[in-house]
Amino acid sequence: MRKYLALILTYLFHPIFIPMYGMGMLGVSSFFYAYSPLLKGVVLGLSCFLAVFMPLMWYILLRKLNIITTSQASDRHERKWAYLFTLSAYAVVAALSFFFGIKLYYVVLWCAAFLALLVVYVVNHVWKISAHATGMGGLTGAVIFFSFFSCKVLLYPIIVVSLCSGLVMWSRLELNAHTSAQLLAGYAVGLFSMLILPFCTFF
Numbered sequence: 001m002r003k004y005l006a007l008i009l010t011y012l013f014h015p016i017f018i019p020m021y022g023m024g025m026l027g028v029s030s031f032f033y034a035y036s037p038l039l040k041g042v043v044l045g046l047s048c049f050l051a052v053f054m055p056l057m058w059y060i061l062l063r064k065l066n067i068i069t070t071s072q073a074s075d076r077h078e079r080k081w082a083y084l085f086t087l088s089a090y091a092v093v094a095a096l097s098f099f100f101g102i103k104l105y106y107v108v109l110w111c112a113a114f115l116a117l118l119v120v121y122v123v124n125h126v127w128k129i130s131a132h133a134t135g136m137g138g139l140t141g142a143v144i145f146f147s148f149f150s151c152k153v154l155l156y157p158i159i160v161v162s163l164c165s166g167l168v169m170w171s172r173l174e175l176n177a178h179t180s181a182q183l184l185a186g187y188a189v190g191l192f193s194m195l196i197l198p199f200c201t202f203f
Contacts, residue, residue: 006171010072010132013168016059016086018135019113020052022142025157031146032103043102051093051110055086072177076128083121083131090114105149108201109142109194116193120186130178130186136165137190145198 023044026032032040059082062068073079094110116138123129140161147154169183178186 002174006174009167009171010175010177013132013136013164015131015135016052016056018139020048022109022139023048025143026106029146031105031150043097043106047093047097047110050096051086051089055082055089058082058085074177076124079124079131080121083117083124087114087117087121090117105198105202108198109145112141112194112197113138115197116190119189119193123185123189128178128182129189130169130172130183132168132172133165133178133183133186134190136161136168137187137192138194139190140165141191141194145195148199149202 027040027044032043035043059068062078062081063071067081068078069075070078073082090110090113094107094114097107097110116134117131120129120131120134140158143154143157143161147158165187169187172178172183173180
């Protein structure tokens, strides 16, 4: 039962899907108040297509070609191709958002996501850092940033995301996918990337 729960959490919070959850929270928030529902949907929908759907299709292709041999890319050497494509996707979303004049914080958050994944990509050459933990750390950092940015204490979202982060890291330990050090390092990379760059830009 524990293994099944760990697998469900691992797939549900796969790093590829994390930006989708972040954009979902952004979509129901008031931060895009200046945009009509249609324009908001276009911005978030296109971002989701480029940064989630396209990397997911690339990941599936790598699995079909047997370049990635397991569903979770357990071998760190196999992950580099997925990381490189996703890095490119994040860069495209950030560039297009800037070019079309989308809110600056939106551009900066994508740059922060790019930075976090870049660190993971580099570290992955010598050590198997957790991308799952990085994604959850980044999601937590984004919610904390918006809490400061909006001058509101987003207590419930912070609690929910923090609890989900703990469950995801437990699941990775339960599946023997990572060590505690790899999880903590990944979470720190995601959290601080998503805090330092936006805070340096706006505060």
